[in-house]
Amino acid sequence: MSTSSTVDRAFRTALHDATDETLDAGASLLAADPAADAELDRRGQEFVAAAWRRGWQPADVVRIVRRELDEVHVRLVSALIRAQAPHDRPRGPRWKAQLAGLTAEDAPRTDRFSCATAVLELYRLLLRLPVLEPLDEAPAGTGPRDRRPESRMLGRIRALLAKAEATGFPQEAEALSAKAQELMARHSIDEALLAAQAPSGETPGACRIGVEPPYEQAKAVLLDAVAGANHCRAVWNESLGFSTVVGFASDLEAVELLYTSLLVQATTAMTRAEAALGVPPARAEPRARGRAGGRKRTKTFRQSFLAAYAHRVGTRLAAAAESRVDDDLLPVLASREAAVADRADRLFPETTTTRLRGVSDAAGWEEGTRAADDARVGRRPPLP
Structure with missing residues (x-):
C-alpha cells in the first residue's frame, strides 16, 4: 500500500466525521505505517497554505489552535507553519514578525498512536477554519514605509x-x-x-x-x-x-x-x-x-x-x-x-x-x- 493511500484512508476515516471512534481508526492506520509520516507532514503544510488563502495569518492560526486544542497542537502547527514558509509567496514585515515569534520547540515525542491522534485533531481544526477578511500587506522592501x-x-x-x-x-x-x-x-x-x-x-x-x-x-x-x-x-x-x-x-x-x-x-x-x-x-x-x-x-x-x-x-x-x-x-x-x-x-x-x-x-x-x-x-x- 502506498503512503499516499494510507494518508487518504486515514483522512477519509477521521477528518470529516468528528467522533472519537473515527479518530482512533484514522490514528491506527497512520501509526501502523511509519513510511506515511512525510506525506502526512506534506498534507499538513497544504492545510496551512489553504488557511492563508482563506485570510488567516500565522498568529491567527496559532491563537485558534491554542484556544481550541492543547499545547502539543500549538507546537505541531508551529512546526508546520515554519516548514511551509519557504514555499510561500513573499509577505510583509508583520507576517515575518509573526513567523519569528512561533514556538521553536517541536512537539514532544510520544508513541505513534498518540502522535497521529494529535495530528488528526489539528488537521480537523485546520480543515474547518472559516474564511476571514484578507489583510494582505506589501512584501518587505516594496511598500512606501520601507x-x-x-x-x-x-x-x-x-x-x-x-x-x-x-x-x-x-x-x-x-x-x-x-x-x-x-x-x-x-x-x-x-x-x-x-x-x-x-x-x-x-x-x-x-x-x-x-x-x-x-x-x-x-x-x-x-x-x-x-x-x-x-x-x-x-x-x-x-x-x-x-x-x-x-x-x-x-x-x-x-x-x-x-x-x-x-x-x-x-x-x-x-x-x-x-x-x-x-x-x-x-x-x-x-x-x-x-x-x-x-x-x-x-x-x-x-x-x-x-x-x-x-x-x-x-x-x-x-x-x-x-x-x-x-x-x-x-x-x-x-x-x-x-x-x-x-x-x-x-x-x-x-x-x-x-x-x-x-x-x-x-x-x-x-x-x-x-x-x-x-x-x-x-x-x-x-x-x-
Missing part, C-alpha cells in the same frame, strides 16, 4: 511601557505610562505631517489582536477605546477571539503596545484591589460548596472592574487625543481618519453592536474606575 528610515520612537515607547508594567510603585507606573502616551500622540502626528508634506502612497492597513477570555467583552471595549484614541478602528470577532484593528502602520503599532500594557496594568491593579477588599481568590476549588459564593463574587467583581476600567480609560484617552491636536492639524488627521473609515467599511460592510453583560458589582466598578484614573495614560496635568 523607503524611509524607521523611527526609533516606538522603541522608546515600548521601553517606557515595559518599565511601567514591571515597577512596583504606582506613581512611577503613572509617570511612565503618561510619557508613553505623550510619545504615541506625538509620533502619530509626526507621521501624519510627514505623509502630508511628502505623499508616499501609504494606505491604511489592518492587524488582528487577540482578545482572550475571561472577561473578553470588557477587554474588547478597552481595545476599541485604545484604537479610537490612536486614529484606528477596531472590529471584534467574539467567536474567534480577536479584534481586527484598521489604521496606518505606526498607529497600529501604538495600539498593540498600549493595549497590551494597559491589560497588564489593569490585572495588577485588579489583584491589588481584590486583596484590599477581601474578594476571594479566583483559584477557588470548583467543587468546594462553601466557596461557590466566593467564586461568583470574584467573577462579578472582575467583570465589573474591567468594564469600568475600559470605560474610564476610553474617556481619558479620547480627551488626551483631542488635547494633542491643533487646528492646523485637523485637515491632515481628518483625511487619514476618512481613509481608515473607508478601509474598515470595505473590510466589514456589516457590523453589530454588543452591550456589556454581567456588570453588577458596585465595588468592582468603583475600583476599576479608580485604577483607570491611576493609569495616567494621557498627558500631564491629570485629565478631568
Whole structure:
C-alpha cells in the first residue's frame, strides 16, 4: 500500500466525521505505517497554505489552535507553519514578525498512536477554519514605509511601557505610562505631517489582536477605546477571539503596545484591589460548596472592574487625543481618519453592536474606575 493511500484512508476515516471512534481508526492506520509520516507532514503544510488563502495569518492560526486544542497542537502547527514558509509567496514585515515569534520547540515525542491522534485533531481544526477578511500587506522592501528610515520612537515607547508594567510603585507606573502616551500622540502626528508634506502612497492597513477570555467583552471595549484614541478602528470577532484593528502602520503599532500594557496594568491593579477588599481568590476549588459564593463574587467583581476600567480609560484617552491636536492639524488627521473609515467599511460592510453583560458589582466598578484614573495614560496635568 502506498503512503499516499494510507494518508487518504486515514483522512477519509477521521477528518470529516468528528467522533472519537473515527479518530482512533484514522490514528491506527497512520501509526501502523511509519513510511506515511512525510506525506502526512506534506498534507499538513497544504492545510496551512489553504488557511492563508482563506485570510488567516500565522498568529491567527496559532491563537485558534491554542484556544481550541492543547499545547502539543500549538507546537505541531508551529512546526508546520515554519516548514511551509519557504514555499510561500513573499509577505510583509508583520507576517515575518509573526513567523519569528512561533514556538521553536517541536512537539514532544510520544508513541505513534498518540502522535497521529494529535495530528488528526489539528488537521480537523485546520480543515474547518472559516474564511476571514484578507489583510494582505506589501512584501518587505516594496511598500512606501520601507523607503524611509524607521523611527526609533516606538522603541522608546515600548521601553517606557515595559518599565511601567514591571515597577512596583504606582506613581512611577503613572509617570511612565503618561510619557508613553505623550510619545504615541506625538509620533502619530509626526507621521501624519510627514505623509502630508511628502505623499508616499501609504494606505491604511489592518492587524488582528487577540482578545482572550475571561472577561473578553470588557477587554474588547478597552481595545476599541485604545484604537479610537490612536486614529484606528477596531472590529471584534467574539467567536474567534480577536479584534481586527484598521489604521496606518505606526498607529497600529501604538495600539498593540498600549493595549497590551494597559491589560497588564489593569490585572495588577485588579489583584491589588481584590486583596484590599477581601474578594476571594479566583483559584477557588470548583467543587468546594462553601466557596461557590466566593467564586461568583470574584467573577462579578472582575467583570465589573474591567468594564469600568475600559470605560474610564476610553474617556481619558479620547480627551488626551483631542488635547494633542491643533487646528492646523485637523485637515491632515481628518483625511487619514476618512481613509481608515473607508478601509474598515470595505473590510466589514456589516457590523453589530454588543452591550456589556454581567456588570453588577458596585465595588468592582468603583475600583476599576479608580485604577483607570491611576493609569495616567494621557498627558500631564491629570485629565478631568
